[in-house]
Amino acid sequence: MNERALATPTGNMNPTGTPVAQPASAMPATAAIRCLLIEDSKYDRQRVRRIAEQTSLALDFLEAATLDEALTLLSDHDIDVILLDQGLPDGEGTVAAELLRNHLAERTPPIVMISGNQQLAMPARAIASGCIDFISKDELSIPRLEKAVNDSVGKRRSLEKVPTAQNAALQSFAEDTVLELRISMSRMLRLIARAGDKHPAALDELGELRTVCCEIWDYIDDLPRAAKLRR
Numbered sequence: 001m002n003e004r005a006l007a008t009p010t011g012n013m014n015p016t017g018t019p020v021a022q023p024a025s026a027m028p029a030t031a032a033i034r035c036l037l038i039e040d041s042k043y044d045r046q047r048v049r050r051i052a053e054q055t056s057l058a059l060d061f062l063e064a065a066t067l068d069e070a071l072t073l074l075s076d077h078d079i080d081v082i083l084l085d086q087g088l089p090d091g092e093g094t095v096a097a098e099l100l101r102n103h104l105a106e107r108t109p110p111i112v113m114i115s116g117n118q119q120l121a122m123p124a125r126a127i128a129s130g131c132i133d134f135i136s137k138d139e140l141s142i143p144r145l146e147k148a149v150n151d152s153v154g155k156r157r158s159l160e161k162v163p164t165a166q167n168a169a170l171q172s173f174a175e176d177t178v179l180e181l182r183i184s185m186s187r188m189l190r191l192i193a194r195a196g197d198k199h200p201a202a203l204d205e206l207g208e209l210r211t212v213c214c215e216i217w218d219y220i221d222d223l224p225r226a227a228k229l230r231r
Contacts, residue, residue, distance in 0.1 A: 032060040033153055034078060036109070038070045038096070039063070039085040044137070048083060048114070048145070055146040067091040071103060079109045081152045084131070086115030086122070094129035101130045110152035114140060120203070121193030127214040128186050185217045 035052075039045045045063055052059050062077060064070035067090045073079075082100070086093030093113050101108045113126040116137040126134040132155065133148045189210065196206045 032058045034080045035059045036062045036079045037083045040065045040089050054142050067096050082109050082111045084113050094125050097129040097131050112148045120196045124189040
């Protein structure tokens with residue numbers, strides 16, 4: 001169901017949908033984290049918001065039911081983190097993640113994919129498409145969501161503080177080697193996924209190897225972004 005994008009702070013609505021002002025004592029001490037939730041299911045959007053309300057996070061949500069709506073919102077708003085559904089009506093999640101990164105370039109916020117897809121290769125595909133983290137809808141919980149958002153926002157803020165001298169080195173590295181490393185890591189992740197399908201008994205060991213590969217990919221992916229942020 002394609003609904004109009006909403007912009008409502010978590011926990012600040014009364015039953016009629018009208019924003020309710022909070023008393024000064026109830027206002028968060030830290031700046032709110034601006035989160036874009038891209039999810040076509042109204043039920044799943046409400047579920048994510050309910051879970052978010054129970055965390056210690058101060059989240060201000062924007063909501064989009066389609067990728068097209070999301071791109072419009074991203075053009076008009078500064079976003080700290082994106083929660084991206086894997087199955088959108090106008091774009092599969094990994095393709096959507098790549099499109100967002102291509103469209104926004106260095107302005108791309110950290111992307112956390114949330115998916116009901118249980119395929120073994122799905123987390124690896126999400127990371128390979130440029131997502132910072134992957135959460136299965138079956139595993140979505142208060143601590144899991146809180147950790148994913150905190151890690152993503154913390155990583156972005158740390159990148160924004162990269163010194164100028166280091167920026168030049170990172171940019172040079174990005175231009176010379178990152179593309180080759182991405183190709184190699186993508187091939188390795190595909191091989192791990194195929195091995196898991198052929199050898200179910202080795203899923204635990206392959207899962208650990210996949211986690212290490214994803215961590216390396218994440219590091220590789222952050223280097224050019226860090227350099228671009230400091231241009």
